[in-house]
Amino acid sequence: MARIDLADIAHAYGPKPxxxxxxxxxxxxxxxxxxGAYALLGPSGCGKTTMLNLMSGLLVPTEGSVLFDxxxxxxxxxxxxxxxxxxxxxxxxDTMTVYENxxxxxxxxxxxxxxxxxxxxxxxxxxxLTRALExxxxxxxxxxxxxxSLGRGLVRSDVSAMLFDEPLTVIDPQLKWQLRxxxxxxxxxxxxxxxxxxxxxxxxxxxxxxxxxxxxxxVVQVGTxxxxxxxxxxTFVGYFIGSPGMxxxxxxxxxxxxxxxxxxxxxxxVYERLANARVELGVxxxxxxxxxxxxxxPVRISRVxxxxxxxxxxxxxxxxxLNVMVGEDVQLSGDSAAIEFDPSHLHIYADGELVEGRA
Amino acid sequence: xxxxxxxxxxxxxxxxxxxxSRVGFSWIVxxxxxxxxxxxxxxxxxxxxxxxxxxLGTFSLWPRDFTFANYAxxxxxxxxxxxxxNSILYATLNTVIAVSAALPAAYAFSRYRFLGDKHLFxxxxxxxxxxxxxxxxxxxxxxxxxxLFDTHIAVALAHCLFNIPLAVWILEGFMSGxxxxxxxxxxxxxxxxxxxxxxxxxxxxxxGIGVAAFFCFMFSWVELLLAKTLTSVAARPIASxxxxxxxxxxxxxxxxxxxxxxxxxxxxxxxYFVRNYxxxxxxxxxx
Amino acid sequence: xxxxxxxxxxxxxLPVLVLVAFNAxxxxxxxxxxxxxxxxxxxxxxxxxxxxxxxxxxxxxFHAALGRQFLFTGIILAIEIPLxxxxxxxxxxxxxxxxxxxxxxxxxLLIPWNVVGAIWNIFALPSYGLLGRSINxxxxxxxxxxxxxxxxxxxxxxDVWHWTSLVVLLAYAGLMAIPDAYYxxxxxxxxxxxxxxxxxxxxxxxxxxxxxxxxxxxxSFMIYTEPFVLTGGGPGNATTLLSIDLVKIAQGQFDLGxxxxxxxxxxxxxxxxxxxxxxVMTREEART
Numbered sequence: 043m044a045r046i047d048l049a050d051i052a053h054a055y056g057p058k059p060x061x062x063x064x065x066x067x068x069x070x071x072x073x074x075x076x077x078g079a080y081a082l083l084g085p086s087g088c089g090k091t092t093m094l095n096l097m098s099g100l101l102v103p104t105e106g107s108v109l110f111d112x113x114x115x116x117x118x119x120x121x122x123x124x125x126x127x128x129x130x131x132x133x134x135x136d137t138m139t140v141y142e143n144x145x146x147x148x149x150x151x152x153x154x155x156x157x158x159x160x161x162x163x164x165x166x167x168x169x170x171l172t173r174a175l176e177x178x179x180x181x182x183x184x185x186x187x188x189x190x191s192l193g194r195g196l197v198r199s200d201v202s203a204m205l206f207d208e209p210l211t212v213i214d215p216q217l218k219w220q221l222r223x224x225x226x227x228x229x230x231x232x233x234x235x236x237x238x239x240x241x242x243x244x245x246x247x248x249x250x251x252x253x254x255x256x257x258x259x260x261v262v263q264v265g266t267x268x269x270x271x272x273x274x275x276x277t278f279v280g281y282f283i284g285s286p287g288m289x290x291x292x293x294x295x296x297x298x299x300x301x302x303x304x305x306x307x308x309x310x311x312v313y314e315r316l317a318n319a320r321v322e323l324g325v326x327x328x329x330x331x332x333x334x335x336x337x338x339x340p341v342r343i344s345r346v347x348x349x350x351x352x353x354x355x356x357x358x359x360x361x362x363x364l365n366v367m368v369g370e371d372v373q374l375s376g377d378s379a380a381i382e383f384d385p386s387h388l389h390i391y392a393d394g395e396l397v398e399g400r401a
Numbered sequence: 402x403x404x405x406x407x408x409x410x411x412x413x414x415x416x417x418x419x420x421x422s423r424v425g426f427s428w429i430v431x432x433x434x435x436x437x438x439x440x441x442x443x444x445x446x447x448x449x450x451x452x453x454x455x456x457l458g459t460f461s462l463w464p465r466d467f468t469f470a471n472y473a474x475x476x477x478x479x480x481x482x483x484x485x486x487n488s489i490l491y492a493t494l495n496t497v498i499a500v501s502a503a504l505p506a507a508y509a510f511s512r513y514r515f516l517g518d519k520h521l522f523x524x525x526x527x528x529x530x531x532x533x534x535x536x537x538x539x540x541x542x543x544x545x546x547x548x549l550f551d552t553h554i555a556v557a558l559a560h561c562l563f564n565i566p567l568a569v570w571i572l573e574g575f576m577s578g579x580x581x582x583x584x585x586x587x588x589x590x591x592x593x594x595x596x597x598x599x600x601x602x603x604x605x606x607x608x609g610i611g612v613a614a615f616f617c618f619m620f621s622w623v624e625l626l627l628a629k630t631l632t633s634v635a636a637r638p639i640a641s642x643x644x645x646x647x648x649x650x651x652x653x654x655x656x657x658x659x660x661x662x663x664x665x666x667x668x669x670x671x672x673y674f675v676r677n678y679x680x681x682x683x684x685x686x687x688x
Numbered sequence: 689x690x691x692x693x694x695x696x697x698x699x700x701x702l703p704v705l706v707l708v709a710f711n712a713x714x715x716x717x718x719x720x721x722x723x724x725x726x727x728x729x730x731x732x733x734x735x736x737x738x739x740x741x742x743x744x745x746x747x748x749x750f751h752a753a754l755g756r757q758f759l760f761t762g763i764i765l766a767i768e769i770p771l772x773x774x775x776x777x778x779x780x781x782x783x784x785x786x787x788x789x790x791x792x793x794x795x796x797l798l799i800p801w802n803v804v805g806a807i808w809n810i811f812a813l814p815s816y817g818l819l820g821r822s823i824n825x826x827x828x829x830x831x832x833x834x835x836x837x838x839x840x841x842x843x844x845x846x847d848v849w850h851w852t853s854l855v856v857l858l859a860y861a862g863l864m865a866i867p868d869a870y871y872x873x874x875x876x877x878x879x880x881x882x883x884x885x886x887x888x889x890x891x892x893x894x895x896x897x898x899x900x901x902x903x904x905x906x907x908s909f910m911i912y913t914e915p916f917v918l919t920g921g922g923p924g925n926a927t928t929l930l931s932i933d934l935v936k937i938a939q940g941q942f943d944l945g946x947x948x949x950x951x952x953x954x955x956x957x958x959x960x961x962x963x964x965x966x967x968v969m970t971r972e973e974a975r976t
Contacts, residue, residue: 100872120876132582133873135887150878184582194877212582215589428785430778434852435792441849442795444811444818445803460816502703509700514691521701523966528712530906530958531951539715562711565704567903571858574895578865608861615794615857623800625913640800654806661803668798669791676790679861680781 043235044110044202046074046097051106053092059104067092068259069106074203074237076111079229081250082239083282089259090239091207097237098205099123110202123202126195130208132187134179140166141175144193151198165197168228185217192225196232203235210245222248243283255279271326272387277394280324286354286365289330293323295390303360305339310385311399319392327354327365329387332372338380346374357381442665448658456654471659481660484639487553489667491628491636492621494557496671499564499617500572500610507572508598512581522573525566536562537630544631553636556628560621567620568613575609576602611678618671622664639664745953752925753933760843760929761908767848768904772855773897776863777889779856790860793853801850805917808846812918832919836926839919843927846918847908855900862896863889898969902962909958930954 053067067089074080082090095101099120107116115123135143144162166172169189188209195204210218226249229236240246246253247267255262263275274280280288293300296315300307300323341357353368366381390397448456449471451464475481510522540559549555587597628638780786814820814831823830832838874884912931921928
């Protein structure tokens, strides 16, 4: 497995990019550590697949270089880089059996005989495909086919990195979680560098140790799932991660107080006066509580959704909407309530970017 | 942890585009083939600018007596250019009808099993196996009895006999290449059948539609017998006019050649229009 | 593919069924009508009808024409299918040349068949045609109106010229419908060019190729206009293929009966052959 560096990478699909808008992927500098489990998370069109294809060698970057273990591989083909890629769409060789599918990459590398057989069976066992080995690949279900694609990547012991391009898209929802956990287990077992592209935050957050959030061709934040949750660097990250996402309210901030819809809220840190910027206060629904003593910001309740283990109340503070996560046992009566914010989880954003206050 | 430089405005000039050169000589094959195809076409054009005497009398790579007379005769004679228009009309009508009817049928054959499906599918093809000569008179009687004699729609409908099976078979072939998982994923994502069919499915089989449409047009365009039988004046096709050329004034080769050259044009336009569909790859759609 | 059973699918097939059946069944019934009417006039017809079938099927003339037809169709398929597929594989996938290729390749298909015959008739003339003269200039004596081999050569060349593009277009569209991901995966798996062809392209083109083979099989078996205009069936009988022979015979008779009978024999042969080819080429699918 390899450490992958993207040095000053940028990519445009057109022939002569003039301005920033022409670039699908704007100037980026990233390192993927050896053996790490990474997720590239973002909405459609944010550039994550472009980045993946630049790493795998299916695309040559317009600018910058790709390094595997410090060696410049920008000019090398996918085969030369020794990566494995699983696509959105199960790709299997229809005319071959499952066994032959798994054996194919090894045969092309002139591995055969007992070594090949042992390896194929080992991988099949890991993926729970042993019973299907003699079946024609064409006959299997979509998730089994994805496992075969996965297997073809794993079967090569010298794989530098495994890249996944939204691999669970065509999988049955019930089977998605199964495959997801299998992937996580696999990573622990095999220890390859794995990079997983998705627009589904659940997939990203359960699979990866490090999540890279992307938007509009840029990397917005990199961090562990906890970091992204607790401290979003950008309102976009706040929205995108968490279900429901972070509440973002316009505010006037000065010193230790933020004024939201006329109500003062005390902040954990001191902020300079932020002029000429769109200032917002961000707080996750998990950190907004219904005040049991009725003392707090007065809100009107628009709707309460029961999501099983908890409830989500949609409330209105003057003319701003908020989501509040409410425990099962908390009763909500009538259409008005009071809410309070957990002060240690309040963030201030200027033009979407997190502002560090002073202690 | 990891270094990130959030995307900054690209101010440095673009580095020289690295293109992994893939030297290939495979273009020679289609080039040779096209050359082979164009020689007789050049010959056709050659003949069209000659007089019939010169065609049958001498060998020349270039018309010795270059003449526009053949073309003039065609263009000035309303029977000729009406012939073109009529043919274009019914061939287009037929293409639209055939492909439209074939799309749902091909989908059904591709996705569903139902009573008699295999037999029905093969039966369709059998309609292309009968020499049309035997059908000429019955067709004449049939279409006359429904009052459609000498109309474009009659020829368009009659050609459905062999074009619809063709369209169904071609479309079914392409549809079967699109895995059912895509259908299912779309339904899970909340697409209605119509939205799925038009927004997702049809773009995926664009190649099949392009080819089917072109072939329907082509086979309808060149079909002589039924087109002649079912029309007399109002919807008279170009094919009919051309065979008249042969019978009346002996073998007017020059005019025939000019007519032949002109018949290429509408079909060439059709394939030009569908070229993008044919050459469209299966873009792993954003399902 | 895993098909779901759904008898309501008949509604989707209905337009096709109506349009084709209208054109097929009704005229067919009229033809049947004729034979029934004649039979009432004299039962004798029926007996003579079946005797006629036997006569045709046992005649040397029929066997000869049939033999020529099988030879012709066999050669045509053996040339056009591989050639068409090979050209489709070599064609560009992207860029401006794609349009040029597609349009130019489509041209021979669009020429009315009698004009095709006429072009080649002149083209191959030993004295006035470009082809004829060129071959003679090379020192090979060539005269398609007199020499059997030359006639066949010209006939086959003409058909290849005329119809190979059909195979190319179908194969090309079929190739383009293969998702990029397969090629990418093959690259990553280290597959050779031949392996890509054998394991990805050929299997995925199977259905489209079946259509191409069946179309060429049927159409070449029924071919009439082009060879008729080119050689008239000659020299002598050399290029009298099945339909030309049938028409010649039918023209000599005075009632519809024999022509109908021959058409029926003809139809059955094409049917059986197509069915055989179809079953063979789709047996893979049938097993799943």
